[in-house]
Amino acid sequence: MQIPLASRVRNVQPSLTLQLSARARALREAGRDVISFTAGELDVGPPEAALDEAAAALERGETRYTPAAGTPALRAEVARRTSEETGVALEPGHVIVCCGAKHALYNVVQALCEPGDEVVIPAPYWLSYPAMVKLAGATPVVAPTRPEHGYRLEPDALAAAIGPRTRLLVLNTPNNPTGAVYERERLEAIAQIVRAHPRLFVLTDEIYGKLTYGEAHHVPLWRVAPDLFERSVLVDGVSKSYAMTGFRIGWAVGPAPVIAACTRLQSHATSGPCSISQAAALAALRCRDEPIEPVRALLEQRRARMVAALERIPGFELVPPRGAFYCFPRVGAWLGRTIDGRRIESALTLCEILLEQAGIALVPGDPFGAPDHVRLSFALGTDAMQRGLERLHAFLAEHAEGGD
Ligand SMILES: Cc1ncc(COP(=O)(O)O)c(C=O)c1O
Known part of the structure; x- marks a missing residue:
């Protein structure tokens, strides 16, 4: 049938x-x-402390709904850590905890993009970005990168991809699948172009930020362009760095009105993420980079x-x-x-x-x-x-x- x-x-x-x-x-x-x-x-x-805390949360009977945007303790810890890493002053109201970084990205795209909007995605890209954009009724615009440029988006390629309907740029650093890491100078050049387009938002997916090699190290966009805070959202989570994929905890950090919109959406779609997983994620974050x-x-x-x-x-x-x-x-x-x-x-x-x-x-x-x-x-x-x-x-x- x-x-x-x-x-x-x-x-x-x-x-x-x-x-x-x-x-x-x-x-x-x-x-x-x-x-x-x-x-x-x-x-x-995952880190032992995260496993122990998951068991302890069960023991304590933390088996009920949490607030839709996540537990206050986890939101506060994410705000603290992201402030430390980016240099931007953040509060829990700038954070929503979601069911994985994928869900955080999905919420943000839904909150910002409308039919007719265009979203610039540098290729090669993580395969879910174009699908999420289409699910919001918007149109992915692929901006190619080249091996000889280390698969990093060239400022010219970004400028060429931006048009009057462009709403969002998705920047994934370190990148899945290429392993490209955007260095300070390149981020500055990109930020300069973004500043010239007041309607443009940037969504940075920094889920692999702790996993860099050799001379490379991760630079959050806000480190080089804190002035873009009101026009950007950072996504991260515990899946990759703390080997906690099955816990399904990720988050979005950004301007309060965008986070509030994501929370309204999440409150009707999934409610807050799993209570036990949030307790475990908080314990993992409190271990900082040690594990x-x-x-x-x-x-x-x-x-x-x-x-x-x-x-x-x-x-x-x-x-x-x-x-x-x-x-x-x-x-x-x-x-x-x-x-x-x-x-x-x-x-x-x-x-x-x-x-x-x-x-x-x-x-x-x-x-x-x-x-x-x-x-x-x-x-x-x-x-x-x-x-x-x-x-x-x-x-x-x-x-x-x-x-x-
Ligand atoms: C670039 C990128 N972003 C986001 C995710 C999703 O992470 P999570 O498992 O926390 O939803 C992945 C997972 O493969 C990824 O590679």
Whole structure:
């Protein structure tokens, strides 16, 4: 039976990354040895203090609704920490706690964007941004970035993407999938352009802010442009830095009227987030960076190994990531070729072949707006990662030589 569905959901595709992870899991359950590089979450546990506090909150009977914008204690802690990191004076009224950073981003897009509005999204982008924009009835405008610019948005490309209907710029630093980290000078140049367009808001997704490598370090937009506070919202959460994806706690910080609008929306959509998770997130934040640093250092080692391995793979061109936990090599040299009679039309076909024939799961760049790239996460055990990279090298080296 054909059930007529609302056009807003008809236009949204299910997440391809989740589909591929599911396919890899199904093959593994059928007995195949599959090494998956698809993880969007860390392979370590949350901080002990967060787990203990979740249990303690249950013991205390904290099992009831919390205020729609989150518990006062967590909002105050987020305000304190964000003030410290950005230099902007913040109060709990500038913070809404949501069911994950994804939900925080969704609320903000819903609160700010109308049909007819345009939202500038630098590509490659995290795949949910365009879907969220469409769900608000607005139009995504993709602003391309280039490997030779380290996948950072060039001021000229931003200026070219802005028109009279532009309402929002989404800036994700460190970036998923490219690992690009915007440095101070680039943020200043972007801020200068934003200032010239009074209707334009900036939504910064800083969820990977604690995970940077080498010389790179995360600079919040407000550090360089505190004057843009009234026209920007910062999103962060505990999912990536504290390995707490399943707790579903993220937040948006910004001008009080925008936060109040998000709270009205959230009060009708989900109410406040899970009470136990909020208690656990508060405990994690009170540990500050202490539990994060060893994980970051481990990721830095894995990153070095993965970068070295990918640089040896024929037809892969990599800009080493400076943040987050993904490598995003360009695989354009493989497009148009054939492997065992199958023509590689885009990264998606290459990923299908690698999964079926080599037992390696990668994420194609297609849904990130980069169909000539693939994404490999280094948030997996070091041994499995090493084996997977060797297998990838062997398979592609064989087919590169075969010229087939
Ligand atoms: C760039 C980016 N933003 C937001 C999120 C969502 O985070 P959360 O799990 O807190 O909803 C993710 C998760 O993959 C992400 O990669």
